[in-house]
Amino acid sequence: MSTETPQRRSRFRWIPTRSGRSKVIAGLTALAVPFAAMVGLASPASAATSATATYTKKSDWGSGFEGQWTVKNTGTTALSSWTIEWDYPTGTRVNSAWDATVTNSGTRWTAKNLGWNGSIAPGASVSFGFNGSGPGAPSGCTLNGGACDGSTVPGDNPPSAPGTPTTSDVTNTSVKLSWSAATDDNGVKNYDVLRNGSKIATVTGTTYTNTGLTAGTDYTYAVQARDTIDQLGPVSGSVSVRTTGGDDPPPPGDKINLGYFTNWGVYGRNYHVKNLVTSGSAAKITHINYAFGNVQNGRCTIGDSYADYDKAYTADQSVDGVADTWDQPLRGNFNQLRKLKAKYPHIKVLWSFGGWTWSGGFGQAVQNPAAFAQSCYDLVEDPRWADVFDGIDLDWEYPNACGLTCDNSGPAAIKVMADAMRAKFGPNNLVTAAITADASSGGKIDAADYAGAAQSFDWYNVMTYDFFGAWANKGPTAPHSPLNAYTGIPQAGFNSADAIAKLKAKGVPAKKLLLGIGFYGRGWTGVTQAAPGGTATGAAQGTYEAGIEDYKVLKNTCPATGTIAGTAYAHCGTNWWSYDTPATIGSKMTWAKNQGLGGAFFWEFSGDTTNGELVSAIDSGLK
Incomplete structure (x- = not known):
C-alpha cells in the first residue's frame, strides 16, 4: 500500500535546456x-x-x-x-x-x-x-x-565572520543593525550588509540603518567583512526582524489549512505561485509545504535548482507583476514565495524533503542524525532564501517499513531524527512530518515510534488518501480516501478514522494530527458496476498518468454519482473514479473538528479549480 500519489512517484520530469550565463565584461575581446x-x-x-x-x-x-x-x-x-x-x-x-x-x-x-x-x-x-x-x-x-610574491595574496588570509547583527530602533520603515567587528591579519576595510540574502549596502563601521522598508514586513539581515585587498570573509549569522505597523495579518484561527506546492508543477502543469493568488487560495491557507528537496548521502540537498531558484519569471507570471532580471540574486519559486509572503504575511512556508521517490536516503541519514540535521538547517537557512522558509517538513515513506524501497532502521529511527531536527532548528522554527495512515494490524503505523517522535514534531500530516487504487488493476473498485470503514472495504484499517484513532491511542495528541485530503481522483476502466466493489480491466486514462486525474477535470468529465464512507465516487461509461468534492470535504472537516485535530492538509494545489473550490471548502469547514 502507498499513501502517495504518482506525482510524487513520477519524479522524472522534463526540464528545459538552459544555456549558462557569464557576466559581460566591458572591453573584453578574448573569447x-x-x-x-x-x-x-x-x-x-x-x-x-x-x-x-x-x-x-x-x-x-x-x-x-x-x-x-x-x-x-x-x-x-x-x-x-x-x-x-x-x-x-x-x-x-x-x-x-x-x-x-x-x-x-x-x-x-x-x-x-x-x-x-x-x-x-x-x-x-x-x-x-x-x-x-x-x-x-x-x-x-x-x-x-x-x-607568487605578489602584494595581495601570499600571507593574507580573508577576514573572519563578523558577529551576528542585533536590531534596534525598529520603526514602520527602518531598522538599525549593529554587529561586532571581524578580524583580519592586515585589517578590515568595510562590511557588506545583506538583506534577505542580497547585498544592499557597504559600510566602513559596524552599524547600519536600513530605511525605506515596508510596514509590518519581515526581513532577515546578515553582514560580511572585506579586507584591505577586497577579500570577502564568511557571512555572519542572520537576524530576523519585523517592521512595526502595517495591516495585522489575518488570524489563522484555531486550525491549520496546509497545501503542498510541487516544484515540478511549473513545467507541464504550468502551475505557479501566482496561481495561489488568482485562485483566491492564498487568503484562505495558513501554510505551504514546498515539495521536494532530496535526501542524498546523509544530507538534505536541492531537488530541482532550476525550478527552485533559477527560473526567470515574466511580469505576467510573477506574484507582484514585476519580471525577474538575469542578474538578480534569487529567482524561481523561492523568489515567488518570498513575494507571496510579502503580500500575505500570515502564510508560513516549510521546505519538504523526501517524498515517495526520494525517501530512500533517510535510512543512511539517521545513522548520523546530528550531521543530517545540520545539513538540512544549512540548506533551509541559506542566506539567499532564509526568509522564505519557516521550518522543515520531513516526508519519510516509510520508517522501518517498505515504500518504494524498504527501510530497516528500527522503530526508534523516526524519533531519533525528530529529536535531532528539533535540537538544531530550535523552538522558533516549525518541524513537521508527513506520515503513513496504514492502521492495519502490524502495519506501518505500528512499525515506528510516532508517539515518541511527536514530542519533537509540531504536527503530522497524516496521508489519509491513496488507500486503494488501480495498482490493483482488476479491482475491486474502492474509494482511495475513505473517511471510515464500510461493508466490503478491501483492507481493514485502510481508512482515515482508523488511522487517526490508532495514532491517538499510541499517544499522539489530536492537535498534532492533520487530516489529509487529495485534490485528485483514482480510477479504473472496464467497470460495469456503479457501486464500489466492482471488477475492472485496468487503470482509467488520466492526463498525466493512468489511474489518476485532477479534481478540476473529473468534476466536469465524470461527475459524482454517489458517496461511500464519507467520500464521493463516480461511474461514467466504463470508468469508475473516487474523489473528494466540496461537500465531502465539508463533512470531513466537521469530523476533524469533532476529533480535536489540528486541521487539514492537501496534496496538491494544482488539482484544484481555477477559483480554488476545494481550498475554500477546507477553509469554510474548519471555521
Whole structure:
C-alpha cells in the first residue's frame, strides 16, 4: 500500500535546456572559455623568481563574482610561459574563464597561459579573468612552482565572520543593525550588509540603518567583512526582524489549512505561485509545504535548482507583476514565495524533503542524525532564501517499513531524527512530518515510534488518501480516501478514522494530527458496476498518468454519482473514479473538528479549480 500519489512517484520530469550565463565584461575581446570544456591539468613550468602574480576581485554581484589574476615579469629576460596555482575553500569555484586554461583537482585550481599570451617581456604584464561563485578567497598561490610574491595574496588570509547583527530602533520603515567587528591579519576595510540574502549596502563601521522598508514586513539581515585587498570573509549569522505597523495579518484561527506546492508543477502543469493568488487560495491557507528537496548521502540537498531558484519569471507570471532580471540574486519559486509572503504575511512556508521517490536516503541519514540535521538547517537557512522558509517538513515513506524501497532502521529511527531536527532548528522554527495512515494490524503505523517522535514534531500530516487504487488493476473498485470503514472495504484499517484513532491511542495528541485530503481522483476502466466493489480491466486514462486525474477535470468529465464512507465516487461509461468534492470535504472537516485535530492538509494545489473550490471548502469547514 502507498499513501502517495504518482506525482510524487513520477519524479522524472522534463526540464528545459538552459544555456549558462557569464557576466559581460566591458572591453573584453578574448573569447570566454566555458569551464566545463576545460580538460587536463597544467604542469607547472620551471620556477621563476623574477615574476609576480597578483589577484584582484573586480566585481561581486551577490550570486557570483569576477576575479582577475595578473602576472608581471619583474626580471630582465622574457618569460616564456606561466602557470598559476591556488586554493579555494569548499563551496567557491571558477565557473568560466577567459585568456587562460583553468582546471582544478578538488579545491586546488590551476591556470595556464594560452598559446598567444605565454611570453611576457621584462616589465610587462598579462592578465586573465574568470567568473566564479562562492564567498571564499584564494590562498596558497604559486607561480611556475614558486611563491607568487605578489602584494595581495601570499600571507593574507580573508577576514573572519563578523558577529551576528542585533536590531534596534525598529520603526514602520527602518531598522538599525549593529554587529561586532571581524578580524583580519592586515585589517578590515568595510562590511557588506545583506538583506534577505542580497547585498544592499557597504559600510566602513559596524552599524547600519536600513530605511525605506515596508510596514509590518519581515526581513532577515546578515553582514560580511572585506579586507584591505577586497577579500570577502564568511557571512555572519542572520537576524530576523519585523517592521512595526502595517495591516495585522489575518488570524489563522484555531486550525491549520496546509497545501503542498510541487516544484515540478511549473513545467507541464504550468502551475505557479501566482496561481495561489488568482485562485483566491492564498487568503484562505495558513501554510505551504514546498515539495521536494532530496535526501542524498546523509544530507538534505536541492531537488530541482532550476525550478527552485533559477527560473526567470515574466511580469505576467510573477506574484507582484514585476519580471525577474538575469542578474538578480534569487529567482524561481523561492523568489515567488518570498513575494507571496510579502503580500500575505500570515502564510508560513516549510521546505519538504523526501517524498515517495526520494525517501530512500533517510535510512543512511539517521545513522548520523546530528550531521543530517545540520545539513538540512544549512540548506533551509541559506542566506539567499532564509526568509522564505519557516521550518522543515520531513516526508519519510516509510520508517522501518517498505515504500518504494524498504527501510530497516528500527522503530526508534523516526524519533531519533525528530529529536535531532528539533535540537538544531530550535523552538522558533516549525518541524513537521508527513506520515503513513496504514492502521492495519502490524502495519506501518505500528512499525515506528510516532508517539515518541511527536514530542519533537509540531504536527503530522497524516496521508489519509491513496488507500486503494488501480495498482490493483482488476479491482475491486474502492474509494482511495475513505473517511471510515464500510461493508466490503478491501483492507481493514485502510481508512482515515482508523488511522487517526490508532495514532491517538499510541499517544499522539489530536492537535498534532492533520487530516489529509487529495485534490485528485483514482480510477479504473472496464467497470460495469456503479457501486464500489466492482471488477475492472485496468487503470482509467488520466492526463498525466493512468489511474489518476485532477479534481478540476473529473468534476466536469465524470461527475459524482454517489458517496461511500464519507467520500464521493463516480461511474461514467466504463470508468469508475473516487474523489473528494466540496461537500465531502465539508463533512470531513466537521469530523476533524469533532476529533480535536489540528486541521487539514492537501496534496496538491494544482488539482484544484481555477477559483480554488476545494481550498475554500477546507477553509469554510474548519471555521
